[in-house]
Amino acid sequence: MAEVAKQRYTVLIVDDDPDLLQLLADGLELLGHFSVVQAKNGEQALEQYFQVRPDCMVIDVKMPGLDGYRLVQALRGDADSAATPLILLTALAQEKQQFAGLALGADRYLVKPVPPYELVAAVQEAVTISEAERREQLQSLLAESEEMERRS
Secondary structure: OOOOOOOOOEEEEEOOOHHHHHHHHHHHHHHHOOEEEEEOOHHHHHHHHHHHOOOEEEEOOOOOOOOHHHHHHHHHOOOOOOOOOEEEEEOOOOHHHHHHHHHHOOOEEEEOOOOHHHHHHHHHHHHHOOHHHHHHHHHHHHHHHHHHHHHO
16 A cells, blocks of 8 residues: 655744754754755845745744844735744743734744744644635634733
8 A cells, every 4th residue: 555645834933043943954854854945044034935835834933134024014914924824932931922923813822942842742733734624723812912902
């Protein structure tokens, strides 16, 4: 019986720390069997996005120039990239920062340091979630935000 070939997803990782960038890329390639493209800043990530058309992006927030939040906004604001799964991976761990990232359109918000298997699982989930499920998650987040405002 023939085996069904698994799709090899392409992930674009964006981080200004070259050592961490390589570590993340190695983990996703070895543990998740993803094809990985790297970018060292937001501007380079935008160029890479339109050349490679990745299935998912993992984005650091604190970068010089175009930071992760603004990169998410730019990608969500363009019809060609609006549906691409985006994962923010950052040391910014406060709840308001996480909310801001998700409200801008990130699908997941992971806090560094993240175990390699957790990152692989987040990417696998992100590339397999449907557009309807993504919209449902965003609506839930908006409802939660409105509820928090009412309590304030």
